[in-house]
Amino acid sequence: MAGKPITTFCKVFALTSAVCFDLFFFYASGSVLIHGAFGHLGRLWLFAALRWSVITVTALLILGDLKPLRIRFITAHSLLPAVLESGTRALHGEDSQCSQVVDVRCWLMLAGASLGAALFWEITIPDSDEEADSKEQKQKSRVLFMRVLYLYKPDYLLLLGGLVFLSLAVICEMFIPFYIGRVIDILGSHYQQNEFLTALLFMGLYSVGSSVSAGCRGGVLLCAISSFTCRIKVMLFEALTKQEIGFFETIKTGEITSRLSRDTTLTGRTVCLNVNVLLRTFIKTMGMIFLMMNLSWKLTFLVLMETPITGLIQNIYDTHYQRLSQAMQDSMAHTNDAANEVVFGIRVVRSFNAEKHEAERYDDRLMETHTLKTRRDTVRAVYLLARRFTGLGMQVFILYYGRLFIQMGQMTTGNLVSFIIYQSDLGDNIRTLTYIFGDMLNSVMAAGKVFEYLDRKPQVSTDGKLKPDQMNGHIRYRSLNFSYPSNPNKTVLQDFSLELKSGQMTALVGPSGEGKSTCVSLLERLYEPQDGEILLDGEPLKSYDHKYFHKKIAVVSQEPVLFSGSVRDNITYGLPGCSLDEVEEAARKANAHEFIQQLKKGYDTEVGESGSQLSKSERQRIGIARALIRRPKVLILDEITSSLDSESENKIQQALASCPDQTLLVIAHRLKTIEKADQIVVISGGQVKERGTHQELMELKGSYHKLREEVFTEGGAP
The missing domain is CATH 1.20.1560.10 (ABC transporter type 1, transmembrane domain)
Incomplete structure (x- = not known):
């Protein structure tokens, strides 16, 4: 508290001393010009230098330090009279009004102009050592x-x-x-x-x-x-x-x-x-x-x-x-x-x-x-x-x-x-x-x-170059640890390892929210695991060419997303150049050809925004056709039959069975045919709890047996 009055007193004393010295030199320089004591403008510039030196030294001795703004003001204030007189004589061969009548009014006018010049200097050329956040923002x-x-x-x-x-x-x-x-x-x-x-x-x-x-x-x-x-x-x-x-x-x-x-x-x-x-x-x-x-x-x-x-x-x-x-x-x-x-x-x-x-x-x-x-x-x-x-x-x-x-x-x-x-x-x-x-x-x-x-660089790289002529579809999850970016504190998969053999059907089962859909998302490369990796035919997923990879791996979700456009556009989405015969073949496999033919314009019928002109079952079948037209090596079915009747479900199963070399990954709650899966995997808490055929897991009487009794019943809801 005691230091503040002392600082204020020093500032007032420094200002008073500087003003007294400055007025003395101002009148002295005016006397030089009026009485002709010296013969040319060099003497005026000498007085300007003396003014600057005396004011600067006085301020330094009393304050101990000078901010850049004060230095700029002192410089402009000391040199301005000399600049004014020199310019006036050079342009018009006569003295300015202030040189003829040296008084306090001229001194105040020049002081005001100097302050304005110093402020303008501070605004346009700020000191780099004292840049505030706003100035840094302006530089950005x-x-x-x-x-x-x-x-x-x-x-x-x-x-x-x-x-x-x-x-x-x-x-x-x-x-x-x-x-x-x-x-x-x-x-x-x-x-x-x-x-x-x-x-x-x-x-x-x-x-x-x-x-x-x-x-x-x-x-x-x-x-x-x-x-x-x-x-x-x-x-x-x-x-x-x-x-x-x-x-x-x-x-x-x-x-x-x-x-x-x-x-x-x-x-x-x-x-x-x-x-x-x-x-x-x-x-x-x-x-x-x-x-x-x-x-x-x-x-x-x-x-x-x-x-x-x-x-x-x-x-x-x-x-x-x-x-x-x-x-x-x-x-x-x-x-x-x-x-x-x-x-x-x-x-x-x-x-x-x-x-x-x-x-x-x-x-x-x-x-x-x-x-x-x-x-x-x-x-x-x-x-x-x-x-x-x-x-x-x-x-x-x-x-x-x-x-x-x-x-x-x-x-x-x-x-x-x-x-x-x-x-x-x-x-x-x-x-x-x-x-x-x-x-x-x-x-x-x-x-x-x-x-x-x-x-922004995507965290999931798409710079892979690998495009092999042949793909077996052998998938291996190896020691995965994963948390979603939106909730990094919650671990969804923990030390997760799983093998999907080529040409076989693997079914993922388990309670909701335990990591089944996360396995699919990671296989689609929608996310990158924090630890571990997924191998496809022995190569990391990120090493494959982006376009090639997503042609070989197709997914059909429970709620397939359709885009405004025709039925044909949605089936061939992301795969231009398909013939009508290929489109119809994929639609037949998905049991969608018959209802499409009954539409007003057939395959050229507009589906509306997000497929609003179609029923949920029809959207589901178009989504399946969109996956099948790619003839993928790995097909992922995420709860796809939840909106299908028994006839459609049987036809789709027959179509999938006609591709014996295709690796099939199925997530289901009510699909009875998972009993025929080559491998059933029970996922709980982000880990593989049980793995085997239907008969093996039923004999084990573990988690799968419990799910079978509680969930996999005719007409049972998840």
Whole structure:
């Protein structure tokens, strides 16, 4: 507690001492120029160096350390009078107003300008040793922005065309205020009709040229944006489809669809349009400064003093707006996810009378998004208010000093009008430059998640190259340990070992949730085990070519997923080039040909979204046909007969029996034919508890015998 007053006293003492020394040297340097004690500007720069040395040493002796911002302020404050006098003499051969009357007002004006310069320096070139989290985030945003620009590479010709039209539009637009002032001077002095008509002609030509070029620029850039958006959507969708199943279990659907739809569009439009605005504003700003310098260099320097203040306001705004925008994007993704969950599970919602609960939950999500949006819009409103105040204040100064310059004959009324028009545009342009740079960094935050998904490497590799001409279908689970990514603390399989011999039928039985479906998922390579491996014909599964592997191993699940399209498209899904005869043969084996023929368009009948136009049994048989058309070496049947009648079940069994060299893995609760399986495996607690034929396991009177008595009864439910 005692240290704080001492520190405050030291700071006050250091400030007072520095001000006293600085005022002394300021008046001394003014005396040098007024009384001509020294003959050239070198003496003025000497005093500037002495001012800097004395202030710096005083601050160091009292404070012991100087932050970079203080050093920058001291440097700008000490050198500014020398720079001002040198520039004034070099350009106009005369002394500035402050050199002629050295007083406290000049000192305060220069101190304010120095502080503004130091702040602008701090904003645009921050010290690398003191970068805060927000500055690190901006650096990350710059990297993302460059990646977005690189993705525009195929559209460089369109972007180049947009740049050409942009430059033409800006050049034409810049000269319009100049001719407005010219017309006012012609009307206010001796009227010359030829000069008046010439000025109007040029003003009209520049207006038409600006409008036409701006329209062409907009059309070309919109074409580039559309091309980019389509391309990045395809890239992101392709990257998502390559991810492992665990990725989709940990990432919610609403977030994925938000990135795929909203963020890709936002990335393409905002970045490209911001670059367009940035280049247009920069070129126009440089041109206007040049024209304003010709009209009045003094007023131009006065206008440019607004830049540090604008930069400071913009920096504060960018920091808060960027953080709130990112939070709002995440909240919108969560809101979409909540809506998707309800739409997907509307039957469950209706069954449990949870409509009001879900509506309230959705309302809570929306209110969270609304609160963030309100806070973001409030920050923007305050920023716009501050920006308008600074602009209006600068216009008041311009009008006041402009009147003085007209009275002194340093500029005409038309020149002042042109200058005011330029100043109004220049203020907006400078604010736009500082705003648009920050807004570009804000916009690429939407690209952050897109690039995160694009860069993500699937945890289940698909880089295998093995494609043998012959496959036996011999499968071996060897010492597997596995937990799902969504619940890594729960071990589903533990030291699991099993052998599926080629051409034989193996049935997995056991209570629900004990690891049967997990065995199938691992065999499909939907997941990778944490320990152990699965061998196919003595080779690890990951060594096989991805496309080859999934053609040789097919699975039919209890609830087969159908896609919108025709029956034929669903049977040949992922296997283009199949003939109609092959499709019909697979449908006959699945006992689906007869009901397909009875459909209105046969194999060309649309199945509807997720197969909604078909019954559960019909979807089941199409799913079986989709597996059989591949003529797989390993066929996995996961509770497939739960929706089939006895006749369909018998026909499918006969079809499967016609492929004696096929390795068959069956998961069933009620399938009586597992009694004929070459091997029945009882799984419990993620381990193999019993293994053998039906007769062997029944004689053992263990777990299988108990399941047989409790579950495998006629009409029994699992």
